[in-house]
Amino acid sequence: MPLTSAFIIPCSLFDILKMWSLNNITGIIHDWLYQTFSPTWALTFEMVIAGVAVIGLFAVLGLILVIMERKVSAWIQIRLGPNRVGPKGMLQSLADTLKLLVKEGLTPGGADKFLFNLAPIIAMIVAMLLMAPIAFAKDFQLWDLNIGVLYVSAVSSIMVISILMAGWASNNKYSLMGAMRSGAQIVSYELSAGLSILSIVVLTGSLNISDIIYSQADGWWIFKGHIPVIISFVIFIIAVTAETNRAPFDLAEAESELTAGFHTEYSGMKFALFFLAEYVNVFIVCAIGATLFLGGWMPFHIGNWEGFNHVMDYIPSSIWFFGKTFFLIFVIMWFRWTFPRLRIDQLLNLEWKYLLPISMFNLLLVTVIAILGWHF
Secondary structure (H helix, E strand, O other): OOHHHHOHHHHHHHHHHHHOOHHHHHHHHHHHHHHHOOHHHHHHHHHHHHHHHHHHHHHHHHHHHHHHHHHHHHHHOOOOOOOOOOHHHOOHHHHHHHHHHHOOOOOOOOOOHHHHHHHHHHHHHHHHHHOOOOEEEOOEEOOOOOOHHHHHHHHHOOHHHHHHHHHHHOOOHHHHHHHHHHHHHHHHHHHHHHHHHHHHHHHHOOOOHHHHHHOOOOOOHHHHOHHHHHHHHHHHHHHHHHHOOOOOOOHHHOHHHHOOHHHOOOOHHHHHHHHHHHHHHHHHHHHHHHHHHOOOOOOOOOOOOHHHHHHHHOOOHHHHHHHHHHHHHHHHHHHHOOOOOOOHHHHHHHHHHHHHHHHHHHHHHHHHHHHHOOOO
16 A cells, blocks of 8 residues: 555544644634624624633533542542443533532521622632633633733732632631631742742743743753753642642641531532632643643644654644643642642641742752753
């Protein structure tokens, strides 16, 4: 069989994937709206579609990440995990969602009802705001903000307000203690996460997420930034694991000490909103990590290897982005089911005595590398 005919099927498959890529779909919708409606109404409909798409993405992420969490934990602990609802238990998270929908949402008698009900809504609003600058694929971004990295760092810090609000408004000492722990934890680990992000900003010379992605066209920063960028990446993963209250840093929700921490008194859909916000935040921080250190939607390129790079370009950019993001999510889940929970003093010692000094010295090294042009 001729060599050309042997590649007909794979190439046609790649062409189909490119045809149905996210940026092509959005282009078709954009053209149709502006041909059918006036510019004002077309822009309005685009915003509505974008909002509905984000809400739909939240729902899908919640279903996928919950079943992924349970399957990963089962795999690590050598057991089956969910295996009753749907094929191989894949619909278990849908059954859990239906259960939460029909449960009654109770408000404690001594609680501040307004703040108690507002806290989970703020958690979801912050998560939705963080979706704006993320580039899910090539030319597929809600808001290409020129200070995208600064925007993400600033908005993510608002999450602690919803946690403190939930703990205080619940009128429960366990909830308040969990909220105070979470506040100290998030504020502490934001420093190391921010310094890790700054190392990529220094190398790139831009706060724009698109610029950071395009700067990795000849290689991802984790490969061409030498050992300091690898150190930044490791510190970033540790810090965002703590920021999202994931084990082994889940002191805010320590079941053996604080029942459920800051959301002890929540039930029904209000609890579901906190639960969903946690998993969406895990997706967001992993998406940011994949964007800064692993090239985001950018395919894996090696210098001037034109043939290899051309083959990598056949894979749609959205597959690259989601593949890298879910790999980092798997790593964070691996942490949870491998390491024991730290004490609160150990958690704060790790940040202030180790991660923060290392991050500051590492940022200095990255600055020297950037000035002297020692990166690849």
